[in-house]
Amino acid sequence: MSDGVDLKELKRRMDGAISAFKSDIASLRTGRASANILDPITVEAYGSRVPLNQVSNISVPEARMLSVSIWDKSMVSAVERAIRESHLGLNPIVDGQNLRIPLPELNEERRKSLVKVAHEYSEKAKVAIRHVRRDGMDTLKKSEKDGVIGQDDSRSLSEKVQKMTDESIADIDRLLADKEKEIMQV
CATH class of the missing domain: 1.10.132.20 (Ribosome-recycling factor)
Structure with a gap:
């Protein structure tokens, strides 16, 4: 008009x-683990904030476990920090360039x-x-x-x-x- x-x-x-x-809210899963749960997380990378899926691959190897494969070795600590500070209550375990994220019981x-x-x-x-x-x-x-x-x-x-x-x-x-x-x- x-x-x-x-x-x-x-x-x-x-x-x-x-x-x-x-x-x-679709990323807030109550049952099986879903890679979507990490969608809202952004990481400080290369001077700006980018979504987590733009610096890594996210997979679901088990029902209560997520795996994040980070492409750039220098980004591992930034990704770990972003996941810990995301208010999702997740504690990633660093394994080289990979993070394993066990999902807590509900x-x-x-x-x-x-x-x-x-x-x-x-x-x-x-x-x-x-x-x-x-x-x-x-x-x-x-x-x-x-x-x-x-x-x-x-x-x-x-x-x-x-x-x-x-x-x-x-x-x-x-x-x-x-x-x-x-x-x-x-």
Whole structure:
């Protein structure tokens, strides 16, 4: 929409935040080990932060074990540090250029820590959605100030933006509740 704000673009950006959240919580496995659990981890490499899978191969040799083969020998300590500091409760074992990561049994404490991580992911997604809303509202205010749209149109569009925001945050809350139930199920 040339006069005001592009609601489809805002919706696309909000949906992007929701899909990023879905992939984040999908990495929180409660059963068999999955290489996806390491997806959110980034490593300080060559002067910037890069995803772990861009400096190594990740495999699942056993049901409760992950294996990370690091390509560059100088990156081993950085990768180990990134995994330890990831709030996933993982303690890698260094074996040359490989890391073996035993996954702890899911006891009550471990389940609660996974729920905390899921809540952190949901808050990150909600903040992203609120940023999209703020961008839309700023665009509306600017369009109204410049005389591109009237006050009534601006109010109507801002209500639509707020409604999209509320629906997106409700989606995140619903996904979080489902994941929390899955994690806490014994």
